[in-house]
Amino acid sequence: MSAIRLLVLGAIRQHGQAHGYQVRNDLEYWGAHEWSNAKPGSIYHALKQMAKQGLLKAHEIAPSTAGGPPRTEYEVTEHGTEEYFALLREALRTYDQKADVLSAGIGLIVDLPRDEAVALLRERVAGFREWRRSVTEYYTPEEGPQSLGHIGELMNLWVHQADAGAEWTEGLVERIESGAYTFAGEGQPFVGVLGEGEENPYATGVPHAEDQR
Amino acid sequence: MSAIRLLVLGAIRQHGQAHGYQVRNDLEYWGAHEWSNAKPGSIYHALKQMAKQGLLKAHEIAPSTAGGPPRTEYEVTEHGTEEYFALLREALRTYDQKADVLSAGIGLIVDLPRDEAVALLRERVAGFREWRRSVTEYYTPEEGPQSLGHIGELMNLWVHQADAGAEWTEGLVERIESGAYTFAGEGQPFVGVLGEGEENPYATGVPHAEDQR
DNA sequence: CCCTTTGTATTCAACTTTGACTAGGCTACC
């Protein structure tokens, strides 16, 4: 799973209705062009595919109000909303995700109820623990760890990553349980998109670290 | 950059000459089908593209010795060797890599001289430090961290990952400097592929954690 | 008033990835 569909659905949902360029601008506002594969080509491709699959409804070409070619407005269908929450839950629950999916999930986490967010993150922690267990078990040869040579460093790496991932996730769970942030159904939602004609204050210069573990 | 070319070149180099199925088996032996995108389709695609680009030389269809359709043997050209080392260095040097690229780089690190491996990993550490710096600087709004809401957790996540990544890398540098493992030009290289007709002792059940940061 | 620049909005070709499918030959069993 890539982060692009999750990001696009999340952006359109916050607007109610949006065209491709608007989505592109939001993702840029979020810095997503730096830490995910949210390039224009990918965005428009995702829009068309999701429209084809009934996740989005295309409102045919409204003439542009601010110069440029005509544009297509998209709206998230009921089916698309289901898909959005499925993707969001998956992004938060599973530990074996690309970094951009997790980042997208965190950015959109407040679309879920607080309890559910906590439950999903706990599943994530459990996944890390299980991964750690299976890695250490698998890479413990009878002839002693030396027999693996430098390959043992892979185990080392993964164990380190599992521990770090679990630790951070647990910290987040604690903060959420202590009442931090505003989740679904708790009043004024956090506004994460640009209004019509609003300037993007973070035009460029966002930190960059796309992938990696 | 994906890990597939690095893995394929690394596998063929260790055999001297290999056909697609053999590469596929090696990658499975390494567990790479679990932690990278090394599916059959990707492997054969990479072989053909790299042959087209002169990184590999195709020795036309030797009839299979063990049943099945005829097969094409590939050999790494001089140009391919250069590319291999360029990819390997990149995998180890840059911190903003997908997890599978780093794992592949670690698995093949002993193809480099010890000094160079250390130097590359030090660059990696420096990259993490710089990333950490730029993230904390960027996400420190004048109105206080509260104004970011849950988006501040993204900064938190990235800082945590930068610290964990730098820490693990530093540990590895220490171990290598203390003389661990056998690097290029230090005698008997570590054997990491299956011999002709050898059984894969790790048929399945490898730990699984492909991507994520 | 023409012409370059800027901003809006999207398209496209080339390449990569995915998962399922094809296809030949060997072996073991009834």
Add this chain to the structure above:
DNA sequence: GGTAGCCTAGTCAAAGTTGAATACAAAGGG
């Protein structure tokens, strides 16, 4: 001795990704 299953070896269509290119309108400058 036929046939089902398995291993060897690779192909393919559909989907996703990339980076550059296109198209159109308004704004600004000489």
